Amino acid sequence: MSKRLNRPLPLGTPAGVEVLTKILTQGPIPRVQIARRTGLSQAAVTKAVAPLIEAGFVTDQQALAEDAAEGRPELGIGRPVSPLTVVADSVSVIGLKVTPTDLIGVTTDFKAGILAVRHQQLTDLSAATVIEQLASLATELMDTLDDEADPSGPLIGIGVAVSGDVDTLHGVVRDSPFMGWRDVPVATPLGEKLRVPVVVSNDVRALTVTEHWFGVGVDADSFAVVTIGSGVGCGLYVNGEVVSGAHGVSGELGHLPLAPGDLVCTCGRRGCVETVASSDAILARVRETTGQPELDLSGAIELARAGDAHAREAFDRAGEVIGSALAAMVNLVGPELVVIAGEGVADYDLYDQRMRQAFAKHAFGAAGDCTLMLRSHTFDDWARGAAATVIRSYVRGEPPLQR
Amino acid sequence: MSKRLNRPLPLGTPAGVEVLTKILTQGPIPRVQIARRTGLSQAAVTKAVAPLIEAGFVTDQQALAEDAAEGRPELGIGRPVSPLTVVADSVSVIGLKVTPTDLIGVTTDFKAGILAVRHQQLTDLSAATVIEQLASLATELMDTLDDEADPSGPLIGIGVAVSGDVDTLHGVVRDSPFMGWRDVPVATPLGEKLRVPVVVSNDVRALTVTEHWFGVGVDADSFAVVTIGSGVGCGLYVNGEVVSGAHGVSGELGHLPLAPGDLVCTCGRRGCVETVASSDAILARVRETTGQPELDLSGAIELARAGDAHAREAFDRAGEVIGSALAAMVNLVGPELVVIAGEGVADYDLYDQRMRQAFAKHAFGAAGDCTLMLRSHTFDDWARGAAATVIRSYVRGEPPLQR
Numbered sequence: 001m002s003k004r005l006n007r008p009l010p011l012g013t014p015a016g017v018e019v020l021t022k023i024l025t026q027g028p029i030p031r032v033q034i035a036r037r038t039g040l041s042q043a044a045v046t047k048a049v050a051p052l053i054e055a056g057f058v059t060d061q062q063a064l065a066e067d068a069a070e071g072r073p074e075l076g077i078g079r080p081v082s083p084l085t086v087v088a089d090s091v092s093v094i095g096l097k098v099t100p101t102d103l104i105g106v107t108t109d110f111k112a113g114i115l116a117v118r119h120q121q122l123t124d125l126s127a128a129t130v131i132e133q134l135a136s137l138a139t140e141l142m143d144t145l146d147d148e149a150d151p152s153g154p155l156i157g158i159g160v161a162v163s164g165d166v167d168t169l170h171g172v173v174r175d176s177p178f179m180g181w182r183d184v185p186v187a188t189p190l191g192e193k194l195r196v197p198v199v200v201s202n203d204v205r206a207l208t209v210t211e212h213w214f215g216v217g218v219d220a221d222s223f224a225v226v227t228i229g230s231g232v233g234c235g236l237y238v239n240g241e242v243v244s245g246a247h248g249v250s251g252e253l254g255h256l257p258l259a260p261g262d263l264v265c266t267c268g269r270r271g272c273v274e275t276v277a278s279s280d281a282i283l284a285r286v287r288e289t290t291g292q293p294e295l296d297l298s299g300a301i302e303l304a305r306a307g308d309a310h311a312r313e314a315f316d317r318a319g320e321v322i323g324s325a326l327a328a329m330v331n332l333v334g335p336e337l338v339v340i341a342g343e344g345v346a347d348y349d350l351y352d353q354r355m356r357q358a359f360a361k362h363a364f365g366a367a368g369d370c371t372l373m374l375r376s377h378t379f380d381d382w383a384r385g386a387a388a389t390v391i392r393s394y395v396r397g398e399p400p401l402q403r
Numbered sequence: 404m405s406k407r408l409n410r411p412l413p414l415g416t417p418a419g420v421e422v423l424t425k426i427l428t429q430g431p432i433p434r435v436q437i438a439r440r441t442g443l444s445q446a447a448v449t450k451a452v453a454p455l456i457e458a459g460f461v462t463d464q465q466a467l468a469e470d471a472a473e474g475r476p477e478l479g480i481g482r483p484v485s486p487l488t489v490v491a492d493s494v495s496v497i498g499l500k501v502t503p504t505d506l507i508g509v510t511t512d513f514k515a516g517i518l519a520v521r522h523q524q525l526t527d528l529s530a531a532t533v534i535e536q537l538a539s540l541a542t543e544l545m546d547t548l549d550d551e552a553d554p555s556g557p558l559i560g561i562g563v564a565v566s567g568d569v570d571t572l573h574g575v576v577r578d579s580p581f582m583g584w585r586d587v588p589v590a591t592p593l594g595e596k597l598r599v600p601v602v603v604s605n606d607v608r609a610l611t612v613t614e615h616w617f618g619v620g621v622d623a624d625s626f627a628v629v630t631i632g633s634g635v636g637c638g639l640y641v642n643g644e645v646v647s648g649a650h651g652v653s654g655e656l657g658h659l660p661l662a663p664g665d666l667v668c669t670c671g672r673r674g675c676v677e678t679v680a681s682s683d684a685i686l687a688r689v690r691e692t693t694g695q696p697e698l699d700l701s702g703a704i705e706l707a708r709a710g711d712a713h714a715r716e717a718f719d720r721a722g723e724v725i726g727s728a729l730a731a732m733v734n735l736v737g738p739e740l741v742v743i744a745g746e747g748v749a750d751y752d753l754y755d756q757r758m759r760q761a762f763a764k765h766a767f768g769a770a771g772d773c774t775l776m777l778r779s780h781t782f783d784d785w786a787r788g789a790a791a792t793v794i795r796s797y798v799r800g801e802p803p804l805q806r
Contacts, residue, residue: 014442039417165768175768222649234735239642245737246625247769252734255767257727258660269765324660331655332637332735334648362672364658365568365578366650 007091007154008403009394010051015040019048020086020395023058024111025213028083049084057090057110086110091153091394094141095387096134097161097203097379099230100125100178105137106383107145107152112214112391115152116144117380127184134160135193142194156394157401158196159386160186161203163231167248169399171200174248177266178231187400197400199389204251206385207341208235208242209392216339216373223337224329226253227377228322228344232277236333254278258324273325277318279344285314301347312350319351323358330367338370341377348374410494410557411806412797413454418443422451423489423798426461427514428616431486452487460493460513489513494556494797497544498790499537500564500606500782502633503528503581508540509786510548510555515617515794518555519547520783530587537563538596545597559797560804561599562789563589564606566634570651572802574603577651580669581634590803600803602792607654609788610744611638611645612795619742619776626740627732629656630780631725631747635680639736657681661727676728680721682747688717704750715753722754726761733770741773744780751777
């Protein structure tokens, strides 16, 4: 249990947070580069870095070793530049993703690198049962961290990702149509059971945090992560930060009113994108038009790939609405890059073309010049996103991980 | 002409820009407050302020005098706190708004306070003619600044606001459906004629800059400005900055594909919000359904207010689509506050109710908790927005006003 002790970061000032963030997301990085990118003096960078090295969170040794191993040329003659990098195994994190059928859990290191993966089927969707199962999955993952042969660091927190309207500050799922949850407290009961800080987030927001800190966001000035699958979601990164919404809601691409108004969504509203573009909606449409009520999703995909006109139409319709939704989003926000992810990426071939046509038809002017990028995606990525939210709260000292 | 000389701001560092921005947008403000809000040391604030006071851009005298005049209690006993404020007449700015029928021009002081207003009818929409008329309007406004009885400061630049896709960096209007312009350079020809730096912006973006620096944005963490009238536009302020779009396009609320797909927009696309919600679209619909092809907009408004069912239907339809568009925007971006402005605010009573109904129907969860705020609005406000973009470029030292 000693490994689960709280391990506070020695960060006294906002400058310290900024410096550690740069090392974490852009390392290996020399001190002079950090100074240049943050606008801090070199002396201030050195002052912020010293206690982090002292406490074992950051090193200037490992990076050199890595560079040498990769055969990079030395960066200068004389005094070595000693780029800084975080010590990956200085802390561990658990990330859990809740879906209506399964729980997916991962342990990661400080750099959100996945160490272990565990899945668990959900028996029912009542909040009490799911929280019980989350606790048992987390315990199982903690055991992997306690393994003596394993060099993983102390556990700093557990992230939980759920689709829908999530109040991260209070750790409450306010409205998750997929789970059938309204105002379900998650952070407090789970945290009390496990005696570890718990961060609850909207799942797509969590994925966006991962891209921001450990993915495309390191290089892009603005981007959107669009997830297609059992739901359609969107995370936005603009003006140096993930968009969180004044009331905790943003990026609800699946609930733009772009579909026919007679279709009722799982959220209760009419005409939402998800009424034709979610995998359930596609499957329902294929079952209806082909007259095969027993089909499952892979059966529907197979039919469409085999050229069945009815099955194809359902995917076409989904592609059309997804393309319009993408256009609506870029017309409003104008990101540099749109990353398309989610489990729906597996049948991307079936709606790609229609999606791009609809996008081109409705994207306004130069907003359509953004790059559309396909990202292969597993369920584990969702859980990794949940872990990334913990890492971010830890570095920033935000609740429930305040210093 | 001496008044038109360039007057560089003595701002050596990013900290200086931050300090002046706080004084400009939040003044009168004491040094200690600036330090608290920027995270700078009091010494750094004092160091940044000294040359600004020395050069006459900032004062700690005027604020005291104003406070005394307004009868505010003194802020403490002993050493006076001396809140800082910018010297409004230390510089002047010209803002010009281009519409398909008129040019509207204003002169403002450093705080974007309007000093003089001039309108000019446009004779034709060719780029050459419009630029000629912009030059003549600007010259007329410059003459008001040269007035000997007028205490206005030297002119730092001219802002031009145009609807559509505008490339501010290069001063080019890339695509303005209302003007029928494509790739029209404005900043260079106008700047060369007048020998003054010219900043060209999307008109709604310019209005959002004004709200950010001199309006609601001073208090709100995030907001949207939605303009309703001859077009439907939207400016967004999120994560500490106005959203500009990676390729210069954002906030194109009027071109979300939320209207019936058989309607063709002035931009050439189908199903844009503006096909039913622009004032031209409303008028066309009323003319068609009432069989009165000679009606003008005020006639249509009169008919609707008198209860004519056909006329009312056109406004209902507009309200419905505007409400859906507002919901789409808040579902994606989740702002704290939505300011509704534009000349369409004058007939707001005709679509208000339908708009709010559609908004409530499609706003997702807590995203709908944002405040909807009506802002009375004149054409002069658009021109003031153009002036605000110049003030911002001047303070930040951005092209074409770099130091």
